[in-house]
Amino acid sequence: MPINLKDRYETMDGSRPEASPIREQIARQLPLSAFAVLTGGDENGYDLFLPGQSEAVAVDGAALRRYWNGRAYIPWKNFFAISGRIPNSAPGDSVLTLKLLLRDLGYSDVDLNPEYDEATRQAVTDVQARQGIPVDGVVGSMTKIAMYNMKAGLKIPKISQFAVLASPEPADSSTPPAERTAE
Numbered sequence: 549m550p551i552n553l554k555d556r557y558e559t560m561d562g563s564r565p566e567a568s569p570i571r572e573q574i575a576r577q578l579p580l581s582a583f584a585v586l587t588g589g590d591e592n593g594y595d596l597f598l599p600g601q602s603e604a605v606a607v608d609g610a611a612l613r614r615y616w617n618g619r620a621y622i623p624w625k626n627f628f629a630i631s632g633r634i635p636n637s638a639p640g641d642s643v644l645t646l647k648l649l650l651r652d653l654g655y656s657d658v659d660l661n662p663e664y665d666e667a668t669r670q671a672v673t674d675v676q677a678r679q680g681i682p683v684d685g686v687v688g689s690m691t692k693i694a695m696y697n698m699k700a701g702l703k704i705p706k707i708s709q710f711a712v713l714a715s716p717e718p719a720d721s722s723t724p725p726a727e728r729t730a731e
Contacts, residue, residue: 583621624693627702634672634687635664643668646687650675653698 587604588595594612595604628645632638638646640662647658647668655671669685676683679694696702 586620622693624689624696625704626692627696627699627704630687630692635669636686638664638687646672649695649699653695 583599585597586594587597589609591609593606593608596607596612597604628649630638630642630645630649632642634643634646643664644660644662647660650658650668650671651660653671653675655667655674658667658671659665672687672691673683673685675695675698676685676691679698681690681694696704
């Protein structure tokens with residue numbers, strides 16, 4: 549059941565502005581548990597699809613940052629079926645698949661066996677550092693996405709330019725996407 553957000557909606561700092569285009573659009577369209585889909589944008593603003601809309605709604609970047617909690621859900625495909633979190637809960641075949649992928653990415657010193665050894669951990673931390681994600685040596689969803697983005701030939705969406713939404717300052721356009729971070 550849709551809820552009237554006009555009386556309940558707050559910005560991330562707890563304030564309740566009287567009116568704004570994004571607040572009014574969201575209040576008219578979103579039930580409490582709905583999602584908006586970010587479909588495009590640039591330094592001037594972003595395009596969102598809201599439930600019930602037939603076309604994207606243009607939103608100013610500053611307004612979006614004011615209402616957005618910084619959390620994003622990224623649908624992705626696990627191309628090589630690397631299951632679990634490596635090294636914590638993954639079967640040996642996932643570790644071996646990870647090592648094959650790392651070899652494809654240029655890490656030739658990784659031995660092909662089902663053990664998560666120091667050379668593998670070092671390769672994983674290098675990938676994490678190069679891709680601007682937290683460096684912990686654990687292969688979870690973000691590390692898998694980063695490695696798949698590095699792999700040539702996979703037809704997948706790339707995540708990079710919208711990372712600027714999470715930061716209060718505009719991104720330096722001279723910074724390569726792989727060096728930007730997002731949460």
